[in-house]
Amino acid sequence: MWLWSRLHTWSSLACTVFLLLLCLTGLPLIFHDELGDLLGHAIAAPDLPPGTPPADLDAVVAAAQAQRPGEVVQYLIWEEDPAILRLSLAPSPSASPDALTTVLVDARTGRVLGEPRDREGFLYWMLRLHTDLFAGIPGKLFLGGMGLLFLLAIVSGAVLYGPFARHGGFGAVRRGRSARLRWLDRHNILGVVTLSWALVVGATGVVNTLAEQVLAVWRADQLAAMTAPWRGQDPVAAPGSVQAAVDAARAAAPGRQPFFVAWPQTMFTSGHHYGVYLRGDTPLTHRLFIPALVEAETGVLTDLRPMPWYVQALLLSQPLHFGDYGGLPLKLAWAVLDLVTIVVLGSGLWLWWAGRRGGTR
Known part of the structure; x- marks a missing residue:
């Protein structure tokens, strides 16, 4: 158990600060679409009679290119709103993604709806911090490494809690002991309760960095x-x-x-x-x-x-x-679990610091 304890302590310490950052920035990203509407970033298509036929895609492309003279289309994307088409344009066919600009076109009339502000504002900053720390691919790979350490911390923590749970201590908070020991019990309970979710989010996060x-x-x-x-x-x-x-x-x-x-x-x-x-x-x-x-x-x-x-x-x-499978109920569940994980990470840091101070005294 000594080895598992060391693995849990040092893998947690190495990644906790960055995991706290990911949890804090990931929280608003769970509600990216809803916050975008609230902040006025969304561009809506006008209401038309049901059954209005879609516009010819070549006309849609021509409208977007007229909006951005001298640029060429690289991608045409169907939005979740079927009335909107998203076109990405750039100065040349092989230009890098950083050079892309976006034009939204009404999928039924072929008229330009506007150019969304995809690379500015609160949500953009949260997304960049969450995905690559504004460092591009090196930033993504670094966060992927932190994600692997997080998975190691989860597994080692579960192993350490196993003997305590087998002896009837699962979910117990020991009373009459020090505040640090009570917080240790709470830290363990919350960690075990969110174990499956944390493994899923941690593993998918590592995959996304690749x-x-x-x-x-x-x-x-x-x-x-x-x-x-x-x-x-x-x-x-x-x-x-x-x-x-x-x-x-x-x-x-x-x-x-x-x-x-x-x-x-x-x-x-x-x-x-x-x-x-x-x-x-x-x-x-x-x-x-x-x-x-x-x-x-x-x-x-x-x-x-x-x-x-x-x-x-x-x-x-x-x-x-990001819990983007089951609509708003799943997003709310993801948000609650994210908040609980913040408590687990913060309490883990406090427990380590309190233990060092106690050992020094």
Whole structure:
């Protein structure tokens, strides 16, 4: 038990400050959509009669490009609100994600609704602190390491609490003893009660920090195999109809709807294809995408295959990490558990500091 005690103490101390930061910044992110509406960041589409047909996607693209002259579309994304389409534009087809600007277009009329302020404000700062500490990929990998230490602290804490619980002490707070001992019991109880949730959130958080690496493996493996016949050819200079590409992909995968379209030369396709990413309509398949590659010049579907298991694990981890599966009730449960974890982390720091002071005296 001495080894487990040392593992628990030092793995906890190494990550606690950063875990407190992640819990504090993650709390408002659980309610990202609701806070966005409250802060006035949301851009709504006008009410139209039910059954209004969708606009032609080529007209939608033209409207977005007219809003941002001289820029080209890299991505077309279907929002959760079916009346809104999100288009990401950049100065060139292969420009980095940092150069992207966003234009929202009414999916039914093809009219521009506005340009959301995605990279400013309270929620943006919370998101950047939570995901990468404003340090990019190195920041994400560092937080991933802290997440691994957090998982080690959880497991070692459960092992240490096991003998106490087996002897009838589960859930007990020993009275008549020192304040530190009573807080130790409370710390242990809260830690064990939130054990499963903390493991899920910690593990999914670690997976999310590896998003760039996971996608890089997929591009080098499966995407490279799907686009091998076009390797070495010059990229398409003027892509054809995006509406035709989406129609071809939907015809090849009945029952699935488009989630986003990647233009040629972006990271989710090749220099010769539209990448049309389709999803299902169940809570599970809604999160799992199937990429369909459509030749940008001819509109002919060339390949369609499910994502490999490691990309699917990433896709499932992202919404699970923020409790974004079951609507507002699950978000509220996530928030309560987040607050309890803050108490566990804070009490752990206090217990360690109080123990050192007691040992010195």
